Amino acid sequence: MFRFFIAAVITLYTSLHAAVLSTEQLRGGLSAQTFDKTLASLCADTSDDDEYWYWLNLARLQQANGDYNSSIASFEKAYAILDEYENRATISVRNIGSFVGSSLLSKGSETYFGKGYERALMHTLNAINYIMLRKVEGAAVEMRRMEQRQEFWLIESDEKIKQAAKDKATAAARDTSTDTVPTNYSMAALLNSPDIRNLLNNYQDPFSYTLGYIISEISGLSDATGDEGSVFLKRAIALNPNVTKTINSSKTSVSPEKLHVNIVVLSGIAPAMKIEKIRFPIFHAAEYTSIDLPSYTPPGNDLNRLTIANGPRTFTPPRLLKSDMMAYKTLSDEFPGELAKAAVRATTKGIAAKQANDHFGDLGGLLTSLFFDLGSSIADSGFRNWETLPNSGYLMNFEAKKGETISIILNDRQESFTLPKTGKGVFILVSYLTHDNIRIDYADY
Numbered sequence: 001m002f003r004f005f006i007a008a009v010i011t012l013y014t015s016l017h018a019a020v021l022s023t024e025q026l027r028g029g030l031s032a033q034t035f036d037k038t039l040a041s042l043c044a045d046t047s048d049d050d051e052y053w054y055w056l057n058l059a060r061l062q063q064a065n066g067d068y069n070s071s072i073a074s075f076e077k078a079y080a081i082l083d084e085y086e087n088r089a090t091i092s093v094r095n096i097g098s099f100v101g102s103s104l105l106s107k108g109s110e111t112y113f114g115k116g117y118e119r120a121l122m123h124t125l126n127a128i129n130y131i132m133l134r135k136v137e138g139a140a141v142e143m144r145r146m147e148q149r150q151e152f153w154l155i156e157s158d159e160k161i162k163q164a165a166k167d168k169a170t171a172a173a174r175d176t177s178t179d180t181v182p183t184n185y186s187m188a189a190l191l192n193s194p195d196i197r198n199l200l201n202n203y204q205d206p207f208s209y210t211l212g213y214i215i216s217e218i219s220g221l222s223d224a225t226g227d228e229g230s231v232f233l234k235r236a237i238a239l240n241p242n243v244t245k246t247i248n249s250s251k252t253s254v255s256p257e258k259l260h261v262n263i264v265v266l267s268g269i270a271p272a273m274k275i276e277k278i279r280f281p282i283f284h285a286a287e288y289t290s291i292d293l294p295s296y297t298p299p300g301n302d303l304n305r306l307t308i309a310n311g312p313r314t315f316t317p318p319r320l321l322k323s324d325m326m327a328y329k330t331l332s333d334e335f336p337g338e339l340a341k342a343a344v345r346a347t348t349k350g351i352a353a354k355q356a357n358d359h360f361g362d363l364g365g366l367l368t369s370l371f372f373d374l375g376s377s378i379a380d381s382g383f384r385n386w387e388t389l390p391n392s393g394y395l396m397n398f399e400a401k402k403g404e405t406i407s408i409i410l411n412d413r414q415e416s417f418t419l420p421k422t423g424k425g426v427f428i429l430v431s432y433l434t435h436d437n438i439r440i441d442y443a444d445y
Contacts, residue, residue, distance in 0.1 A: 020041055020047065023272050023274075023297075023387055025038075026042070026057065026387055027269055027272060027300060027387055029041075030301065030388075031434045031437055032434070035064075035437055039065060042058050050081070051081075051384075052082060053114070055078035056074075056122060057386065058074045059075045060390075061388060062074060063431070064431040064433055066132075066439060068130075069133070071126070072129045075126040078122055081113075082149075106345065106379050106380055107275050107294055107341075107342065107383065108292070108381070108382060109379040109383075110383070112273075112383055114386065115202070115327070115385070116150065116157070117326035118386045118389065119149045119150075119152075119153060119203075120153075120203055121386075122386075123142045123145045123146035124208040124211060125266075127142035127143050127146075128211075128429060131427050131443055132429060134443050137221075140221060143211070143212040143216075143232070146208055150203055150204065153203050164336050164337025164341075168340040170340075181335070182278050182293075184279065185276065187296070187328075187331065190328055191331065193328070201329075202329040203326070204239060205320065205326060206235075206321075207236075207321035207394075207395060208321075209232045209233070209235045210236040210246060210320060212228075213232040213233040214262050214427075216229030216232060218445060233247070240318070240320060242318035245317075246320070247397050248315075248396070248397055248399070249398050249399045250399075254425075259399065259419055259420070259426055260397070260425030261310075261396075261397070261399065261400050261425065261428070263317075263395070264394070264395050264427070265303075265306060265392075265393070265394040265408070266321075266432065268300060268302030268390060268392050269299060269301055269302075269391055269433075270324060270385075270391045271297055271323070271391075272384070273294055273327075273383065273384065274297060276294070277290045278291050278292075291339070291342040291345070292345065292346075293335075293339065294331065294338060294383075296324075296331070299324045299391040302391050302392055303410055303411055305409070306410060307408075309406070309409070310400050311404065317396045320393055320395060322391075322392065323389055323390065323391045327385075400419060402421045402422070403418065403419055410435075417440055420444045423444040424445060426443070426445070427444075
């Protein structure tokens, strides 16, 4: 009892720090009236600067504000945290260590190092930063880093599968079932959705690969890199055949009167992760206790309709980036392991509470349970993902006359953009955070 009490007190003490902006405050502060204050608050408070998610959120808001250099610097901070994590000596050891640190309390005690789609997309969004600064070679480097990051994720995913098997065996030894998704779990129906299960994987998206193709063509280095652009495009089409509808400009040089036009629209905010407590039968002596499982709040502020018009021509770009689907696919793939670990955590707490009850009476058992519940609640509040990651990404490529006006219709709001009268092409970035906070910026080349 004394050991468990000390462990709970130590974890409570180290978890009392609260971020300056909660998930709700951050996601709710993106309108035109509150955005500057939200960004300033996030920049000013560095108490979370050892967290991967903090730098990703900051990088995204800086990008949406047009501060591309600062966004690059913030993404690099996130890279450094993830690089250190990925390059530790033994992946299985780091996973086990993370599990041990959270076994007494909750899933929320683990340090969040992102999922495969977040790790890949941070390079994709940073590539856009470089494009907006007219540093195309830097953008090309980011797309290669995007692919390299996926290799680490595959290794880690394999280790997670192995660890899940061990956790399941441990739970079974304690007479705990981990074969069934709890019916009262909010994500239960979604985990069995055919749309989720039919995704090719949980870390590759056609938006990134289509953008990689565009960057390769803009840089003019595709031939020197083994026709890298064509490789990107083939992968994009394999992930989503609708990619072919986004490429309407030839690879050859346009006439002096025309431009290559590339429009990228990033909209909404991806699902925010949370820890869900679920009443669940554990083992006979303890009757019932609660397990803690990761789940998601819905995405927000997204587009229902996007139309791009250029004179008599009208384009309806397909949605290539689907962050919500990738998040749900990841959760579906990892759920057996998450449920097994949750069962072991709950059993550990149940055993401690029962032992306290046997030795110190009902009050001892109650106090032990309260310590665990309070500690896990505090830890859960700090378990956060990339909460400002765009939920959707669209890309359209076509040719147009210099000086023409492009109309971009975002839901029921129309924005206009006049094409430059010089150069070979233009890259237009549309950031749609909320219906009243839309930024359109461009870089010509």
